Amino acid sequence: MSVDVSKVATTNGSTPATTKGAQRAGAIANWADERLGLGSAMKKNIRKVFPDHWSFMLGEIALWSFVVLLLTGVFLTLWFDPSMTEIQYNGSYDPLRGVHMSSAMASTLDISFDVRGGLLMRQMHHWAAMIFIASMMIHMLRVYLTGAFRKPREVNWIIGCLLLLLGTIEGFTGYSLPDDLLSGTGVRAADGFMKATPVVGTYMSFFLFGGEFPGDAIIPRFYAMHILLIPGLLLALIAAHMLLLVYHKHTQWPGPGRTEQNVVGYPMLPVYAAKAGGFFFIVFGVTALMGGLFSINNVWKLGPYDPSKVTAGSQPDWYMGWPDGLLRIIPPWETHLWGITISWNVMLPILVMPPLMLMILMALPFIESWLTGDKREHHLLQRPRNAPTRTAIMVALMTFYGLSWAAGGNDIIAIKLHLSINQITYFMRGAVFIGPVIAFIITRRWCISLQRHDEGKLLHGFESGVLVRSPEGGYAEKHLPLPEGQAYTLTARDDDPVPETPEQIEASGATGRDLRARKLRARLATLFFADNVQKPTAEEIHEAQHHAEHELHELESQIAAGPNRHGPADH
Amino acid sequence: MSDAHDTHSPQGGEIVPTGPIADPGLPDHQWRPTDVDPAKEKRAERQVAILFGLSAVSTVAFLVAYFTFDIGDNWDVIGGFGASTMALGLTLGLALLFIGVGVIHWARKLMADHEISELRHPARSSDDDREVAVQALTDGINESGIGRRPLIRNSLLGAVGLLGLPAIVMLRDLGPLPGKKLYHTIWGSGTKQAPMRIVRDGIWTPILASDLEIGDLVNCQPDALHNPERYGIDPSEVEGVNLQIHKSKASLILLRMNPGDIKPGKAADGSSRANWTVDGIVAYSKICTHVGCPISLNERTTHHLLCPCHQSTFDLADSGRVVFGPAGRPLPQLAISVDDEGYLVAQHDFDEPVGPSFWERDYYER
């Protein structure tokens, strides 16, 4: 790399120091490049283009909050003692002095009360964890709803799903570490989940806890997972996620000059680096403000875990809320057969539903590409309305998630809204089935009506807000044609593929399973695209424009001839 | 970039929006006020510098707050809040935010903002590359001869596969086998001479039947946890982790109700539970049969006991029957009586395992 010293020299006068400095920088760069070959790598990437849109930064929130988690987490490890050895607390918090507790709990109290900034770091760590998972989730929604998961990004979609899973496990293990009453209650429930596992349940529980619950092994074991195993996996997967992002280049919204073959935006250096770097400081800063202002998990009030104690409002952190909600609304199903016990009331909500949801998420790109037969690469995003069924599927899943989630807070809802827990539970038992269906139908029709609205704008122009009165006394709103750029953006989308007809399949000579599969696929694809509005053809647009111009002329000439000379049409 | 041989590539055929309207191309770049007006440029420059300056001030304030505000057993308090946490959080947060906002302001107002267009390449490798890669792989495999020597291949696969076993087997010592541990609690450790007394949790005093009034709910533990010698139990058996293990199974609630309200059920061996109570005092396991939360949210008027975790509700007047919620089994009842001194004691251990269900739970023999 050559260093341009002309400017440096002028701004700094004529002293030779700067030139020397520049030479030194050049020498260092040369030294490094001769050993690392940085030049070729940087040549490609230093001005790499990233498109700008707010929704592209949601994943960045997750990335930066992960960095905040690493930083605050390292601080906490300096004092936290992951041991379940029972000691008598003799720290600064009076009301617990003399109480027996695990070293883990005592060191958590020490971090909170005897390390300056320790309580702040604890709270920042906890808030950052909640934001980490929340931002991964909305990032995932953005990717799905805009179709960014399509080829060639399916693998990155799967990595993202795994990150969400790992983030959740990381959160749960961290939540369990302080050994306070709430975290202990969570671990107790986890023990119940494990015991409900068919055949090997009690063995799994005894192995995990190093004996009978609660044992004295669970916190050291969770600690190892929480600070070593899972963060390591998270880091590796995040690296893979980012490398693939760089390799595929970011998707972009369609628009003038923005096509499937290019990516338009700002170069990494300087604008994107500044924006991303600045955003890191903002995420860090917001987390610090939250850590300083809002209390989270006041362990000193909960006291140490004791299997005989419990508190009202025993909830897990939000990301574990939805299986907990299902656990609350499941009917008391338990089968006793030939001396064995099958706990459907635990297995279905905890051991079946969350893995099933994850599987569904991971499979979504493949189901869609099988169904639509679309095997092309896609780099332009779709607006959610232009894939009505896809959007509706995600909204249905979100509705299921949201209702289960709300069920997880049924006791809080009951006291805050003066309702009966029992009635909420009965309602939710039905709502988790009916709600997603209703949400699916509404979303789908809503999307299609938005498509129609877009078509209307394309063909008949946008509502200008200008009212004109004809000589006959009738009023009409003047529609003006869309600016070229906007019109192009609206039409820059693929037509939906036309599913095979049964005759085509028959004619192709397919037989047996292949025949049935293709018929099923054709039927599903027909349903998938049913009622979607396709973009108008060039002729349709031309004709509509022609028609509109004609109408406008007519209207204007009438107005010019009529008494209302100063009508708004003059503007 | 032309891939005529592959119709699925992004360049293949009809794809890529051949829309009804021609692409007008990237709009012309428009300058920002800061690009064209030196006064505005200077102003933006000053703003960025001021933001960075404010950050520095906040950092200094952070350091001052760190050394000024006391924590430990003598927290400085401002407006009812711990001053240290709040001041540190505010100053640190602002110091970071000012840098972040300043950098972004810089990027938005002053850095060049020409949009650049970069060409994409298909994710797949070129055909030439593929060919070379496949050839290299084939060559490598051929030279190793693994395809031609199934004996070596199969024995290697077998040997490596077998190596998975140590990885699994070595986890064996994570914990002991369950054995019969889940079937028993320390309530069964009482003797004829010293039946297991029921004591108040946290207060650790035994309870006379006459102490309780109708409507009283007592959270209890077995006396052995506090007083092991009396039952011939080694004190180390009820310390530390062992104490927690015992509590997680033996925690008990006593409820005194009108004796007429109680509907005695059947014990596991089919006998009546009529003599399991003392003057309307009933004793139940405090551990929920759903996933094991301790429960003691009792409604005195209905004798319904609610679990705060998942809202299973049990009727304590009716053998702990489940009246609502996800729990699949009634709460285990403890048979109680009084000892020579009139204190409440357990007659014997629970006649079923307490706590959450597990697969082999019904293989229960005492």
Next chain:
Amino acid sequence: MRLLNRSAGRLSRHRRGPIAGLLVLVCGLLLTGGMYAAFAPAQADSNQSQEELVKEGRELFLVGCAFCHGQNGEGVLTQGGSQYGPALTDVGSAAVDFQVGTGRMPMAQPGAQAPRKEVVYTKDEIAALSAYVGSLGTGPQIPDAELYSTDGMSQKDVDELVSRGGQIFLANCTACHNFEGSGGAMPRGGFAPKIRGVDSKHIYEAMLTGPQSMDTFSDGNIPPEDKKAVIAYLNELNDAPSYSGFTLGSLGPVSEGIIAWVGGLGILVGFAVWIAAHTTRSSKKKDEAAA
């Protein structure tokens, strides 16, 4: 006059029968009379005898309580046979002091659970009512201040009491009332109320008498000294600064989750929108400006 109107208004909301209007009028008149009777002698002579207090309480009872609880506190059954107002013969004066002293009684309308609200009666009237109901039978009496107050104890003793009280609180109370005493839900629309910022005396009485559906914690259940410890702990919670910032209603993970989503993520997405938004554009060209 204002006082009269307010009382009448409050009663009229839950009288639905055909004679409601008449009853309201009668009640209002009697209440006014009763209040006058209560005020006047109380100001004249604050050291009434117990007998006079009971008599006065009886009058107040007939006006304000007898409709639901019966003329002699024997309770009133509905036609279906369930309790309209329960019998008060053996509830003791502590129960009355708690129920009326926290505004739970008189109830706004018959229902599952009486919520805490503005207190209707004056201190003297509450004393009279308690004395009357206490005289009807057995039941816990209003506790003396030394049973629940830590006044006069050394700081060290108070610290020990608080620490002990915390453990008893966590073993017996938090299951319903939450670890911060901010309350929780109970079956079928019931709720365990918030118990922070409540008078020490009322907490003691609540443990003693088991208001509404709460279990009782009689002296045989939790000894007086331990009740005092629980109260000392609750007062410590009230007095302690919030070390960790705003507590968000102290409801645990649900309110924390809402803050994380709405506050944390909401603000960050707001920043993202700002970062990616297009800056204002000038219509000028750079060359022109430079020229």
